[in-house]
Amino acid sequence: MKITGKELRQKWLDFYTSKGHTDIGAVSLIGDGSTGVMFNVAGMQPLMPYLLGKPHPAGKRLCNVQGCVRTVDIDSVGDASHFTFFEMMGNWSLGDYFKKEKTAWTFELLTRVFGLDKEKLCTTVFAGNESAPRDEETASLLIGLGIKAEHVFYLPKEDNWWELEGTVGTPCGPDNEWFYPLDPEKKDPVFPEDYVEIGNDVYMQYKKTETGYEPLGRGNVDTGFGFDRMLLFLNGLSDGYMTDLFTGAIAKLEALSGKKYADGGENRRAMRIIADHTRTTLMLIGDRCGILPSNVGAGYILRRIMRRAIRYCRQLGIPSSAMCEVARVFIHEVYSEAYPLLREKESYILEEIEKEAARFEATLVTGMKEFEKCLQGIARKNEFMKKQDPAYIDETVIGGKQAFRLYDTYGFPLELTEELAAEHGLTVDRVGFEAAFKEHQERSRVLAKGEAKGGLESHSEMAIKYHTATHLLNAALKVVLSPDCNQRGSNITDERMRFDFNFERAMTPEEIKAVEDLVNEKIKEDIPVVFREMSLEEARKENFVGVFDSKYGDVVKTYTIGDFSKEMCGGPHVERTGVLGHFKIQKEQSSSAGVRRIKAVLE
Numbered sequence: 266m267k268i269t270g271k272e273l274r275q276k277w278l279d280f281y282t283s284k285g286h287t288d289i290g291a292v293s294l295i296g297d298g299s300t301g302v303m304f305n306v307a308g309m310q311p312l313m314p315y316l317l318g319k320p321h322p323a324g325k326r327l328c329n330v331q332g333c334v335r336t337v338d339i340d341s342v343g344d345a346s347h348f349t350f351f352e353m354m355g356n357w358s359l360g361d362y363f364k365k366e367k368t369a370w371t372f373e374l375l376t377r378v379f380g381l382d383k384e385k386l387c388t389t390v391f392a393g394n395e396s397a398p399r400d401e402e403t404a405s406l407l408i409g410l411g412i413k414a415e416h417v418f419y420l421p422k423e424d425n426w427w428e429l430e431g432t433v434g435t436p437c438g439p440d441n442e443w444f445y446p447l448d449p450e451k452k453d454p455v456f457p458e459d460y461v462e463i464g465n466d467v468y469m470q471y472k473k474t475e476t477g478y479e480p481l482g483r484g485n486v487d488t489g490f491g492f493d494r495m496l497l498f499l500n501g502l503s504d505g506y507m508t509d510l511f512t513g514a515i516a517k518l519e520a521l522s523g524k525k526y527a528d529g530g531e532n533r534r535a536m537r538i539i540a541d542h543t544r545t546t547l548m549l550i551g552d553r554c555g556i557l558p559s560n561v562g563a564g565y566i567l568r569r570i571m572r573r574a575i576r577y578c579r580q581l582g583i584p585s586s587a588m589c590e591v592a593r594v595f596i597h598e599v600y601s602e603a604y605p606l607l608r609e610k611e612s613y614i615l616e617e618i619e620k621e622a623a624r625f626e627a628t629l630v631t632g633m634k635e636f637e638k639c640l641q642g643i644a645r646k647n648e649f650m651k652k653q654d655p656a657y658i659d660e661t662v663i664g665g666k667q668a669f670r671l672y673d674t675y676g677f678p679l680e681l682t683e684e685l686a687a688e689h690g691l692t693v694d695r696v697g698f699e700a701a702f703k704e705h706q707e708r709s710r711v712l713a714k715g716e717a718k719g720g721l722e723s724h725s726e727m728a729i730k731y732h733t734a735t736h737l738l739n740a741a742l743k744v745v746l747s748p749d750c751n752q753r754g755s756n757i758t759d760e761r762m763r764f765d766f767n768f769e770r771a772m773t774p775e776e777i778k779a780v781e782d783l784v785n786e787k788i789k790e791d792i793p794v795v796f797r798e799m800s801l802e803e804a805r806k807e808n809f810v811g812v813f814d815s816k817y818g819d820v821v822k823t824y825t826i827g828d829f830s831k832e833m834c835g836g837p838h839v840e841r842t843g844v845l846g847h848f849k850i851q852k853e854q855s856s857s858a859g860v861r862r863i864k865a866v867l868e
Contacts, residue, residue: 284326328357363486391420574588629675736824796824
């Protein structure tokens with residue numbers, strides 16, 4: 266069955282909505298801090314509170330196609346099957362239907378909608394252990410649907426069981442994985458050597474305890490099918506970069522470089538890395554909670570991805586601006602319907618890519634020279650020591666201080682230095698690097714762990730005043746400039762506040778004064794700052810402003826300042842506006858395309 270990415274996405278959603286599911290759409294790629302990860306790494310991850318028992322506002326039957334970002338195996342990107350951004354097709358039952366309905370629907374989807382041969386389908390189920398029984402129920406249902414009994418395999422816990430490691434009291438249970446031959450035309454393929462996993466259904470029917478498992482009062486279903494893998498599979502391909510998700514980007518790189526993807530080798534690998542990393546870059550910058558490259562937290566991961574792509578642009582013999590050309594292909598030809606926000610933020614995305622490319626290009630040449638000096642220094646040391654002692658074992662480690670210098674002075678992420686070192690048979694002293702980097706790590710610890718609220722770098726009395734002032738500023742901008750003005754980011758210290766907001770032009774001096782006057786008016790009125798917790802639905806009905814919607818759970822914290830400001834916010838605030846002092850805007854300038862930045866102080 267030949268199918269495009271757009272068609273696959275629609276078939277999945279149409280099938281499950283026809284079964285009474287609500288398409289809940291995708292949430293932000295950026296982790297909200299509740300799960301301890303920087304990015305959403307699985308389709309079910311954002312739904313964990315509901316799988317744990319909270320009612321979902323959209324009901325008990327849900328489906329979507331969710332974007333995910335994983336970088337743990339970034340070094341494998343460049344082969345035919347690894348990506349840093351990918352999508353998961355999911356559907357869920359929150360205490361509604363269970364095994365009978367789900368096995369039937371997955372079977373129907375695979376055989377009738379996707380046209381797979383039921384005679385060749387293979388599945389695996391839980392083999393059972395001392396804590397939970399063999400999953401005979403699922404196996405019986407599968408055989409009853411028409412899957413051959415000899416194609417149902419019982420596997421142990423490590424293969425067919427899902428649970429949250431290190432937790433107690435959480436739902437868990439067996440899963441049913443689905444497989445199909447890599448080559449459907451092959452006679453009598455052998456499982457699992459000749460098969461590929463195409464998806465799985467998890468049946469959360471137990472609760473994890475201190476000593477094992479006990480039956481759960483209600484069972485949940487969590488289904489996950491890899492979008493990119495299924496697209497590859499249904500088109501009979503073995504190269505993930507040959508689906509219509511990537512062919513346009515690859516063609517653009519061929520045109521820019523004059524090289525052919527089909528020729529293979531390092532040029533093919535470089536094209537894959539540039540295409541993958543560019544896609545992930547635009548998805549992270551263009552996300553509704555979009556981030557920018559930086560030296561801490563998620564921004565550091567983004568910077569690493571971007572700089573790795575830029576390095577391979579150089580290897581391919583094309584300028585780093587190629588990332589922008591490739592990004593345009595993804596935005597207009599691949600994801601314009603599924604991710605419309607990318608088109609809205611196109612200028613902003615491309616401008617930020619250009620900025621980071623310019624920053625890195627400025628130091629890359631000299632940084633590479635510095636790296637070469639490291640190599641030469643190691644070679645000279647080895648040569649000298651060999652003359653002194655023929656039994657001397659060659660040094661193969663780049664020192665931590667040298668690696669930190671490459672990072673601090675030339676902008677090389679540690680991983681880039683490690684990657685370059687590996688190409689020369691060397692390693693990097695990570696312990697030494699971390700020691701040299703310790704002071705920097707301490708400064709960024711709060712932000713990297715997500716402990717700072719609302720852009721605060723500390724929770725001092727002055728920083729809390731500035732944080733409350735951002736609420737007044739946000740409200741004043743809506744009055745003076747446009748109701749559509751919204752916060753796009755903030756950074757607060759004990760000395761000043763920085764506030765980013767969407768607006769297409771520079772503010773006039775008259776507008777700046779009007780905003781200042783309005784904020785100071787509300788400060789003089791000494792208005793109480795009222796805190797309340799409420800449901801997210803209630804907060805929206807009462808028109809509270811939520812800057813980053815997807816960060817909020819079912820119960821949200823809200824702060825009201827008279828009838829002037831109503832915001833959902835997690836950060837600390839003063840009790841009354843009168844303690845803030847005099848608000849003064851020091852500078853208004855461009856932050857990026859369509860985003861302005863105000864720097865202000867409380868005097």
